[in-house]
Amino acid sequence: MEVQKTALYNYHKNLGAKFVPFAGYEMPIQYKDGIVKEHISTRTHAGFFDVSHMGQFFLEGDETLIESLEKIIPADLKNLKINHSKYSFLLNNEGGIIDDLIITRTKKGFCIILNAACKENDIKQISQFLKKNHKHLLNNNLSLIALQGPKSVEILEKLIPGVANLKFMTGKNFEYEGENLYVTRSGYTGEDGFEISISNTKVEKLIDYLISNEVKPIGLGARDTLRLEAGLCLYGHDLNEKINPVEANLKWAIAKKRKEVGGFNGWEKIKNLLANGSEKIRVGIKPDGKVIARENTKIFSSDNNEIGFVTSGTFGPSVNAPVAMGYVKSEFSEIGTSIQLEVRGKKYGGKISELPFYKKSYVK
């Protein structure tokens, strides 16, 4: 498959981006400032992220569209208000997570933001449940820009008046440069911020404005350290098709009504796990010292039994310490439990930690 590029590829190049292949795209891993500075400037000022590789999948249809989608998505779509968003999943028959996603109710149906690496398969999986009169479109003419950090609201409000009134996990259509764009108050960093869906032809102009307001470009490297500090999962690492939402400690993301009534893929299994608990569960992990426990690091109990593995681990610049997430046997999941992490053949102490590592400041 040919490597794909987002509409901003040349723009990133001019900003001094270092590129890496990611989910079939050439994406910036970092810019000149480097990961730590990019991370800190997002937390203290604001940063923008080109996340146009993610799928912007639009669905239109009548009442039956909700029924179809609810078979594979365990959110309460019937009661989701227009312009409101939910974090949810696509589930397989075993309750495993095919992808995690944000679904927003639109006037005519729904918009789902899908992970880049999963989007082709996701659409296949969703399509199985769609009826002939349901229309769907993966819109590649749109870019997606995340603007994150405490100054985001002030900066974006000057350009697009009204965005300051959006509450967390809601969105709205706005006009910009004579065209429609859609802004949601959401993100993946633990900071207040927005995600802006904008046509590929206008996106450079938006970025020019952000840069003139000292918003720094942020690459995938800092996106990873920011989301991990915020305790947010990365699909393909912390989540996969063999992990279900109960194990992933994300049962809060299954709507209350859906937990009771079911009617979605894997519900039997999930119902059972909700009642009895799962064998393993996702936890936060803090190594005691400076050692970084990266993905696939084995986790041992204090009496040397292997109890799990790390799925994401890095150095958290705002926590100023290493942070990780992983799966352990549920009896070891209590906050404060002492564990050992095997790094380069040596065992280092650590503790099960609360998530997030870094406290959020979302506007509710």
Add this chain to the structure above:
Amino acid sequence: MSEKKFSKKHEWVSLDGDVATVGITKHATEMLGDIVFVEVPDAGKAVEKEGQAAVVESTKAASDVYSPISGEITEGNKAIADDPGSVNTDPEGASWFFKLKIKDKGEYDSLMSKDEYDKFCKENPS
């Protein structure tokens, strides 16, 4: 202190009598990015030429640091283990990794000069 010599794995060595000081080059730190963890060897450890001797981790990944020269470690630089970020600021000065008592000065002599190393980096961009 002798002139600095360089390895293809981006370490530098300087020699004072039979004690060598080893660190990673500025070029190496630029490739690694922000350094957030360093593990240095303890005194008494024997290392072989091109054998693994220390660890350096950036926000992106972990890398081994090799000794460009054989010998017995006399000191690991604890200061950089406490403050890994200092390796980015002064890699070829205060932020050396370890010192070792060498066995064979020939190993030092066979390393690259500054000019040779700069040329090597230009020809092998990564």
